[in-house]
Amino acid sequence: MVLPTSSYSLEDGGRPSNSFRVPLIFKRLHRFQQMDFELAAWQLTYLCLAPKRVYRNVYFHKQTKNQWARDDPAILVLVAACLCVSAVIWGLVYSYNPLQMLGLAAVMILRDFLLSGILMATILWFTANRLLLSPPSHSTPADSFVEWAYAFDVHTNAFFPLYLTLYLAQLFLLPIVLRDNWVCLWVGNTLYLVAFCQYTYGVYLGLNALPFLVRTELLLSPLLPLFTAYVVSLLGFNVAKHVLAIYFP
Numbered sequence: 377m378v379l380p381t382s383s384y385s386l387e388d389g390g391r392p393s394n395s396f397r398v399p400l401i402f403k404r405l406h407r408f409q410q411m412d413f414e415l416a417a418w419q420l421t422y423l424c425l426a427p428k429r430v431y432r433n434v435y436f437h438k439q440t441k442n443q444w445a446r447d448d449p450a451i452l453v454l455v456a457a458c459l460c461v462s463a464v465i466w467g468l469v470y471s472y473n474p475l476q477m478l479g480l481a482a483v484m485i486l487r488d489f490l491l492s493g494i495l496m497a498t499i500l501w502f503t504a505n506r507l508l509l510s511p512p513s514h515s516t517p518a519d520s521f522v523e524w525a526y527a528f529d530v531h532t533n534a535f536f537p538l539y540l541t542l543y544l545a546q547l548f549l550l551p552i553v554l555r556d557n558w559v560c561l562w563v564g565n566t567l568y569l570v571a572f573c574q575y576t577y578g579v580y581l582g583l584n585a586l587p588f589l590v591r592t593e594l595l596l597s598p599l600l601p602l603f604t605a606y607v608v609s610l611l612g613f614n615v616a617k618h619v620l621a622i623y624f625p
Contacts, residue, residue: 399525400447411450419451423536427578430533431585434526444586445525451532455539459484462543469550470624480623484543489535497528500579508589520588527583534578541571546616553616564616569606573599 404410422429438444460481467477504522546553546567553564576598584592609615 399445399528400443401445401449401452401525401528404447405449405452407449408453410448411453412448413450413454416448416450416454419533420454420536423533423578424540427533427537427581428585431581434585443523443525445523445529455489455532455536456485458536458539459489459543462539462547465547466543466623469547483623493528493531493535496531496579497524500527500530500583504583504586504589508583508591508594510588510590522583522586522589526586530579530582533582534575537574537578538571541567541574553614554620558610561612561614562610564614565606565609568615568619569602572602576602 419430434444437446441447463481463484464477466472467480472480501522501524504527509521546564549563549567552560553567554560576596580592580595583589583595
């Protein structure tokens with residue numbers, strides 16, 4: 377897997393330049409014995425309870441590891457495991473056989489989490505380094521730029537609350553959100569609104585934690601079209617029905 381990252385170069389005045397290498401977190405996916413699952417579980421818990429506490433650790437990580445991004449893939453393994461559990465439960469609800477459950481798990485992990493994460497991380501990495509970097513100054517370190525791997529961390533952190541809302545909470549509300557009446561439509565559409573608001577806010581918190589970024593409130597701008605689409609959907613578009621029809625045709 378070759379992904380874009382940012383590297384520091386003296387030739388361009390200390391601003392980020394493009395390079396291509398495999399992020400450290402992906403290189404270590406096979407080293408299960410070295411993964412700190414206890415810390416990863418703590419982070420996932422506080423991403424739901426007090427997400428700002430998770431991002432306080434990025435300063436310590438920068439000082440000790442000389443990078444903003446985490447280098448322990450334990451959290452990726454836990455998220456993938458959670459998605460596998462969800463795939464099994466959803467498969468049981470829809471009477472899937474084991475092979476179909478395996479395919480559903482692959483879709484959730486590879487498409488919903490990893491591929492969407494690669495896309496979002498690339499967008500965030502490019503946008504932050506082009507539009508949100510503070511102007512160069514004597515007080516700003518020369519290596520102040522957003523790493524692609526950190527942008528993927530931000531996606532991972534923001535994805536987990538969305539996972540709890542759409543992959544678990546929606547499961548328990550399934551008999552409600554699939555009914556053909558306006559109240560149930562409101563419940564289902566509100567569930568999706570909450571999930572994507574959580575994701576957007578999580579992305580904002582992640583990049584706002586970096587001291588060299590400015591105007592990070594722009595990352596909250598998707599909330600306006602999101603809320604507008606939500607209001608329009610209440611006129612009769614059942615989001616849950618259409619999304620679930622893609623997963624369970």
